[in-house]
Amino acid sequence: MTLSVSGLGAVRSGRTILHPTSLEIASGDRIxxxxxxxxxxxxxxxxxxxxxxxxxxxxxxxxxxxxxALDPLRSLEFHWNEAELALKAPPDADRRKRLLSALKIAxxxxxxxxxxxxxxxxxxxxxxxxxxGSPELIVLDEPTSALDxxxxxxxxxxxxxxxxxxxxxxxxxxxxxGLAARRVSRLMVMxxxxxxxxxxTQDLLECPRTGAAKSLCAHRSWLAVPC
Amino acid sequence: MLRVESVxxxxxxxxxxxxxxxxxxxxxxxxxxxxxxxxxSTLIAAVLGFLRPWRGEISWAGAPVRDCAPSLVMQEPRxxxxxxxxxxxSVMEPVAARRPxxxxxxxxxxxxxxxxxxxxxxxxLEVSIGQAQRLGLxxxxxxxxxxxxxxxxxxxxxxxxxxxxxxLIADLQAEEGFAALIVTHDLxxxxxxxxxxxVLRSGRIEELTRPKDFIASPxxxxxxxxxxxxxxxxxxxxxx
Numbered sequence: 001m002t003l004s005v006s007g008l009g010a011v012r013s014g015r016t017i018l019h020p021t022s023l024e025i026a027s028g029d030r031i032x033x034x035x036x037x038x039x040x041x042x043x044x045x046x047x048x049x050x051x052x053x054x055x056x057x058x059x060x061x062x063x064x065x066x067x068x069a070l071d072p073l074r075s076l077e078f079h080w081n082e083a084e085l086a087l088k089a090p091p092d093a094d095r096r097k098r099l100l101s102a103l104k105i106a107x108x109x110x111x112x113x114x115x116x117x118x119x120x121x122x123x124x125x126x127x128x129x130x131x132x133g134s135p136e137l138i139v140l141d142e143p144t145s146a147l148d149x150x151x152x153x154x155x156x157x158x159x160x161x162x163x164x165x166x167x168x169x170x171x172x173x174x175x176x177x178g179l180a181a182r183r184v185s186r187l188m189v190m191x192x193x194x195x196x197x198x199x200x201t202q203d204l205l206e207c208p209r210t211g212a213a214k215s216l217c218a219h220r221s222w223l224a225v226p227c
Numbered sequence: 228m229l230r231v232e233s234v235x236x237x238x239x240x241x242x243x244x245x246x247x248x249x250x251x252x253x254x255x256x257x258x259x260x261x262x263x264x265x266x267x268s269t270l271i272a273a274v275l276g277f278l279r280p281w282r283g284e285i286s287w288a289g290a291p292v293r294d295c296a297p298s299l300v301m302q303e304p305r306x307x308x309x310x311x312x313x314x315x316x317s318v319m320e321p322v323a324a325r326r327p328x329x330x331x332x333x334x335x336x337x338x339x340x341x342x343x344x345x346x347x348x349x350x351x352l353e354v355s356i357g358q359a360q361r362l363g364l365x366x367x368x369x370x371x372x373x374x375x376x377x378x379x380x381x382x383x384x385x386x387x388x389x390x391x392x393x394x395l396i397a398d399l400q401a402e403e404g405f406a407a408l409i410v411t412h413d414l415x416x417x418x419x420x421x422x423x424x425x426v427l428r429s430g431r432i433e434e435l436t437r438p439k440d441f442i443a444s445p446x447x448x449x450x451x452x453x454x455x456x457x458x459x460x461x462x463x464x465x466x467x
Contacts, residue, residue: 037356037385119263144460148262148412153456175385178415178461219390221464222415223442 002026003057003137003169008047010040010193018043019194025137029169032180032201034216035190041173044190045139048171052137060130064142066122069129070114076125077110080132087133099128102162103155120151127159134168141173156183177220181205189213228252229274229292229374229406234283236266236273236430243269245430247283253373256400256407258417260453261427267410270427271376274408275299287374296321297374298367304359304383308351314362315347321370329369336365339399357388361395368399377409381416389413393420414453415462418442426450 003025010018018040025031035041045061052059063069070079084091100106103124105117114122123143130138140159144152160183163170174180180187180201187204189197191212197204208214229251236244244266251257259267272278274285276293287295298321301307308317322329337344340361346354347362354362360383367375380396381389397420400407411417417424418438426434426441426449433447442463445451457463 036387149414149456149460149462150262150452153459157459175387176461177386178464180461182459182461215387219387220461222390222413222419222462224464 001136003052005048005051008044008051010043010047017193018047021047021195023048023188023195025169025171027136027167027169029186030184031169031171032177032184032187033171033173033190034177034180034187035175035212036216037175039190039212040193041175041190042141043193044195045141045171045173049139057137058133058135060133060135060138062123062127062130062138062140062143065146066114066119066126069126070122072114075111075113076108076117079114079125080110080129083129083132089132095132099131099162100125102131103128103158120147120155123147124155124158127155131162131168134166136167137169137171138163139171139173142175143172144179145174145176177216181220189216228288229408230284230286231270231274232284232286234273234280234285236269236278237281238269242281243430244273244280247427247430247432249425249432249435251374251406251408253406254400254404255423256397256409256421257423257425258409258411258421259425259427260411260414260417262412265427266430267427268378269430271299271378271408271410274376292374295373296370297376298370298372300363300367300375300377300380302379302382304356304363305351305354307363308359310351313348313350314354317351318347318362318366318369321366332371333365333369336368336399339402340365340395356383357385357392360384360388360392364392364396364399368403368405371403372405374406374408377407377411379411380409381411381413389416396420413462414457418457418463426453 006022008021021044033041049059049061097106105121105124108117108121144156172180172184185201187199187201188195189212196210197213204213205217208217231247231249234244234247235242259270261267273280274292285292342361342365346358351359381392384392393416421438424436424438424441425432428449434450442454445454
């Protein structure tokens with residue numbers, strides 16, 4: 001079922017940081033929200049999450065760094081149990097095993113504190129927690145920028161293969177059009193608190209219309225190589 | 228030139244660098260890539276003399292590296308400055324003892340780095356992260372060091388600012404002729420700007436090669452993984 005929000009906006013210290021924005025996200029959509037630092041991407045992501053949750057829709061959030069999601073003084077098991085409680089999902093050992101296996105962290109010791117795991121494993125754990133309630137939408141806010149490239153690529157691949165065919169939509173928030181272009185089918189470009197352009201990934205890469213999209217396209221990769 | 232000859236560094240019982248050999252000529256750029264914990268930051272600390280090698284020698288033009296007063300550009304640009312001082316004071320710190328202060332040089336570097344004077348009168352938290360990174364470069368270069376070490380210099384920046392800053396660094400290097408040792412996990416950046424790439428893994432150099440050769444055919448399994456991950460994350464564009 002389509003997720004829909006309208007007139008989302010945000011003001012901070014008297015300054016409008018998000019101009020009225022409306023969005024529709026269909027089941028299984030893969031959308032990228034791209035723009036420079038300070039363009040309002042994360043603000044829109046937070047506003048979208050709040051609004052959809054207020055509508056009673058299932059939305060999960062994966063922040064940039066696992067530090068933002070995990071309490072260093074609590075075990076990973078505690079986090080998992082809290083997430084189940086918050087989502088009103090009855091404890092289910094099979095589901096836990098399935099999700100941790102899907103992210104290839106089933107061998108990790110959940111009795112440890114987050115810092116007892118590598119950052120890559122912590123971020124995969126956060127993603128696994130986000131999947132507990134089979135959400136309609138997962139908002140991934142720069143989900144790989146704190147990770148080594150090899151682990152980042154693996155993590156994105158594992159998440160995508162788990163979500164294929166589930167109907168869960170993803171919104172990938174990133175400053176990196178090169179990353180988004182490889183991962184999503186539709187792109188929205190933000191600039192100064194507005195979505196200034198939205199198009200299919202192919203159309204936007206081939207024919208960006210606005211200055212912000214042109215600049216992102218021009219700087220989307222380091223080198224053109226046979227790959 | 229910088230010479231790192233058969234260097235091993237031990238921390239406790241762990242060998243964090245093992246038998247590492249590198250060389251770097253003035254005006255050239257060497258990028259060291261590898262995963263977290265591979266020993267990249269240890270290598271920088273050893274070159275700067277913060278860590279004493281257990282074995283091997285590190286030198287610049289035959290003398291200890293610290294004699295050439297190398298500069299370091301740190302990973303987190305705003306945290307690299309004292310938050311209580313104006314940026315002007317922090318930036319001029321490396322040349323604080325010089326009389327007269329090299330104001331002409333500062334002027335020229337500011338132009339090259341696209342920095343305006345009003346920024347220098349602010350404090351670190353009053354500038355953007357991209358501006359802070361360029362101010363970090365200004366501080367690193369103000370004393371005209373022959374060797375500059377960059378520890379993940381672009382990782383805090385957005386994709387557009389990364390490319391712009393990388394271009395500014397390369398332009399300044401062409402003008403100033405310093406040797407650049409860049410530690411990064413960004414293979415795209417390394418391949419676009421370095422003359423040579425060293426792949427560091429578990430404290431050892433697994434490959435030392437030209438970027439073009441590395442992209443075309445990495446020699447080790449880990450090198451292939453790194454190359455494939457960079458492709459999957461969009462660091463490279465498909466050539467037409």
